[in-house]
Amino acid sequence: GGGxxxxxxxxxIERLAERLGAGVFTTASGRGAVAEDHPLYCGVSGLYTVAPMDALWREADLVIALGSRLEETATFGWPEDAAQLPVIQAVVxxxxxxxxxxxxxxxxxAGRIVDGWAALxxxxxxxxxxxxxxxxxxxxxxQRAADRAEEAVKRVPExxxxxxxVLTALDRAVPADRVLVQENGLQDMWSYFFPHYVLGTGGGSVVPSEQTPLGFGAAAAVGVRLAEPAGRPVVAVVGDGAFNLFRCELPTVADAGAAVLYLVLDNGGYGWLQSNLDRVSGPASRFSFTTPRPTGTEGVALAHGLGYTRVTxxxxxxxxxxxxxxxxxxxxxxxxxxxxxxxDTPPGMTAASGDFPLRE
Structure with a gap:
């Protein structure tokens, strides 16, 4: 976990896992704590765990939770009978x-506790x-991830x-020590699902965690850039709805000299809300949360000396x-x-449903 x-x-932590032969999951806020290219790494726990990894939770004998409050997003999908899965919880x-x-x-x-256990x-x-x-x-x-990506290609229109x-191209274009700042939207959640996005060697992650106002990630990326050493890449993957709330701050970004790479996933508005509306009302609804329209980002960006490109x-x-x-x-x-x-929905859901997605 984040702790x-x-x-x-x-x-x-990886050395302890190797001695136990244990699989390693992180919570969303705990990403970056362990190496995601380690052979025992299994992805993000709870809401972002998909088949076949979710079966490991049903088969496990014990969970060792390091620095996690075990909030409901982290334990979503665990065996419903809590007595089935004992937990050793180590927190500060x-x-x-x-x-x-x-x-x-x-x-x-958490580090000292792990050292003590390793000695024993x-x-x-x-x-x-x-x-x-x-x-x-x-x-x-x-294999499932490759199949899902191939299905997505067929589903996406011209x-x-x-x-x-997008995530594959990001991985190839930007050095592996990048910090990914994530948002609170629908399609940017692809980056939470292993192995569609894997933190590179020395890579970092900043997530909204329990504080999830729309636009958090877009704004937080500026703070991350100013806090990190010069030269370390900072990338924010955000939806167009979130970026719409942040766009008025682009002059501040320019004034601060904060160099951030923003990848704005534009589906025409608020995808999570539209997905819920479509599920409940179907295409007959007179309301809409997504309507393709010019975003206006290009003019604001270029006026303040920032780079802008649109990809279709x-x-x-x-x-x-x-x-x-x-x-x-x-x-x-x-x-x-x-x-x-x-x-083109994230791989862990068939539809957005209330607080949590419907599982595949």
């Missing part, structure tokens, strides 16, 4: 303890076939770009991102506005 970030010196203070599940509680710094397990080697079960699930997940291809075809995406990143690397914010299609 384990910056507590994983020397990859101590008692107000973060969750008492609904059986198990033990340890108060202290010195010489221990993992036994059984659990590690192989994890590897099998990872292989199946990779004049739009599949979101999975997948073939144009690599060059657009490469050029935008070069501009950001030279010290200027760049905005790449990308036309996307509303049916």
């Amino acid at each position: 384990a970030r910056h507590r994983n010196t020397g990859r101590r 203070s008692e107000e973060s303890l969750v008492m609904e599940r059986p198990g033990a509680h340890v108060l202290g710094d 397990l010195a010489g221990h080697r993992a036994t059984g076939d659990w590690s192989e079960r994890i590897r099998t699930a990872r292989t199946a997940l990779a 004049g739009a770009v599949p979101v999975s291809q 075809h997948p073939d144009d995406l690599p060059a657009a991102l490469s050029t935008a990143w070069q501009r950001v690397a030279s010290g200027t914010t760049a905005i790449v506005e990308i036309a996307v299609a509303l049916p």
Whole structure:
């Protein structure tokens, strides 16, 4: 969880997992705490866990939760009978303890706790076939992700770009130590689903977590840029609805000299709301939350010396991102506005439904 970030010196958490043969999940706010290219890494827990990884939770004997409050998004999809899955929860203070599940509680710094456990397990080697079960699930997940990306390409009409291809192009264009700042929308959630987006070596992540006002990520990226060392890439993946709320701050971005790469996924408005409306009312509704229209971003960006490109075809995406990143690397914010299609939903849902998506 988020409380384990910056507590994983020397990859101590991964070493503990290796001794136990344990799969490693993070919460959304805990991304960056462990290496996502590690062979035991399984993705984001709870809301963002999809088949076949979700089966691991039903088969597990024990959960060790490091620095997590175990909020409902992190435990969504766990076995409904809490007694089935005991938890050892290690947090720094008692107000973060969750008492609904059986198990033990340890108060202290996550890194020091892991060091203590590792010392007790010195010489221990993992036994059984659990590690192989994890590897099998990872292989199946990779194939499922490839199939899902291929399906998305077929579903996206001409004049739009599949979101999975946006994430692939981002990974190729921007150095691996980038910090990804995420938003609170529908299609930007693709980046939460492993392995569609994998934090690169030394990569970081900032998420809205429990504070989810629309536009958080777009604004927070400026603060992240100013706080991070010069030269470290900062990328914000945001929906056009969120960016619409933030666009009036572009003059401030220019004045601050904050060089951020913004990828704006433009589906014409508020995709989450439109998806719910379509599910309830169908196409006959007289209301609409998504209407294709000029965004006005280009004029504001160019007027303040910021980079701007609009992409409506997948073939144009690599060059657009490469050029935008070069501009950001030279010290200027760049905005790449990308036309996307509303049916191109994230891989963990068939439809947005109230607080949580309907599971596939």
